[in-house]
Amino acid sequence: MKYCIIIPDGMADYPLEKLGGRTPIETARTPHLDFLAQNGQLGVVRTIPGGFSPGSDVANLTIVGYNPGEYYSGRAPLEAAxxxxxxxxxxxxxxxxxxxxxxxxxxxxxxxxxxxxxxxxxxxxxxxxxxxxxxxxxxxxxxxxxxxxxxxxxxxxxxxxxxxxxxxxxxxxxxxxxxxxxxxxxxxxxxxxxxxxxxxxxxxxxxxxxxxxxxxxxxxHRPHMPAFQERFHLRGAVITAVDLIKGIACYLGWDIIDVPGATGYFDTNYSNKGQYAIQALENYDIVQIHIESPDEAGHEGNVHEKVSAIEQIDSKIIGPILEAKDKFNGLRILVLPDHYTPIVKRTHTPEAVPFVVYGTGIEKGIGFSYTEANAHASGLHIKEGHRLIEHLISGSFR
Structure with a gap:
């Protein structure tokens, strides 16, 4: 089984008056993301445990299965690595x-x-x-x-x-x-x-x-974390332009795949990220793709760039990976933002984020499209976010 985790950083948001009461996700054209949600499991997961600030460091440790209460020691040591x-x-x-x-x-x-x-x-x-x-x-x-x-x-x-x-x-x-x-x-x-x-x-x-x-x-201080392969018996790699995410990968024992044109900003090369991820899945058990642009748009309060980033992630990363699914004997795709970065607040907030899991062995859920509201209405709520990776690997969300 292959696993692909796609993290559009800070993608989740609040309804905006200038978007007619819709969120950027609801406004963006996301046919591939909607397909995943309508044919897989849609829900919400708490990536920021109680007592922690809603940072990408805490959230991304949670996503890869490491309880911040046990392993988090600060953001900078991760980036230093x-x-x-x-x-x-x-x-x-x-x-x-x-x-x-x-x-x-x-x-x-x-x-x-x-x-x-x-x-x-x-x-x-x-x-x-x-x-x-x-x-x-x-x-x-x-x-x-x-x-x-x-x-x-x-x-x-x-x-x-x-x-x-x-x-x-x-x-x-x-x-x-x-x-x-x-x-x-x-x-x-x-x-x-x-x-x-x-x-x-x-x-x-x-x-x-x-x-x-x-x-x-x-x-x-320097954190002390067991390697991902030691815990989950899967060999991993990450595609990102952000040092924080690369640093987490160093401590996990994952390889870092450099992608030409990956910038961590609006001008990042989305297509290359998608294509390099497909190639990486041939050699690794689990591949994570992190895209920073929605978060940057949220911090800038830039609605247009946030909607544009979401659409490009859908068309140039999620779409091609979905199309390549049959190249592998089994593939499960997990898509979720690490946290909210609302346009109106221009910073991170700690709400549970919408996630979708689709692929081999994943039962079809309620059949809703991918939005924040639909994820909350799904009834699938994972409170201990560091256990989401276990659900992905087992294929069970009951």
Missing amino acids: SIGIKLNNSDWAFRCNLITANEDTLEDFCAGHIKTEEAGLLIRLLNEKLGNDLIQFYTGKSYRHIMVYRGTQKMDAKCFPPHDIMGQSIQKHLPRGNGSEILADLMERSRTLLLNHDVNKVRVDLEENPANMIWLWGQG
Whole structure:
């Protein structure tokens, strides 16, 4: 049996007045997703356990069968693994966003989706000027980078995800608690270093948001997780442009498949992701495809791009995989967002998300099309989200 998990990040949403009271999913043309739902099992699953913030880190651990209450230690250590950072047990890894600050306002959590090449120059400067034996900065992708603290100070300060506080006061959302003085000092000193860097001068000239400050958050220690193959006896691979998802794959023992044109943004190459996934299913037992664009649209409050992303996922990823189903002796397809990213809130929310499972050995359920409302009305509710993978493997949803 082959298994394909498709995660349109942040796809689930609320009804919108500008869409006539429909959600982006209900508005988008999704014939293949609807086919899966009408001929498979449609339901909702809680990917964010009680007591956890609705982050992609927690949600994606849940989806692959790892209870966050047992295995979650922070977002940044997962991302660190994806770019080859070796963490000791006592090290603290922090996510380091390049942001746009406008005086005391956090204007843009991603600095206009700065290119990795530009970002790398800025991170290199920060490491030269702010790095030392205890603090190191590492280049990731676009606006997403890593800072590692190797000192003895406890660093469990309360830190705010920058995408949750756009348009709000920087001073009111600086880190609070253990280690906050170190973090706030690094963030403030970064403003002086980055303000007049040539990269930012050019970005301002081009009317692009400058990357004129860092934002530290999402910290944690190295997690300890058993390999996926050890637990489920399946060999896995992942297709994604996002370091967080790659980092989870590293800890699972999954291979990471690089896809030309995969960007983690609206311009990602959806067709390549679909075709590479079909090829990967010939060599792996389980293949996960993660698509970031719906989440980015949600954070930007961009309805048009969210609907467009959902339609392209349906036509260029789900459709081709469904068409290739007969190439395999058995194939089960699971599609679900990791969390809601509502247009009106522009951040993640913790509701149970709609999922659909279709394929070999999966009984037909209620026959509804794929929408948030239909999933909730289905009567199939999985409260312990980390057990969804067990249902997928067993084929039983009773």
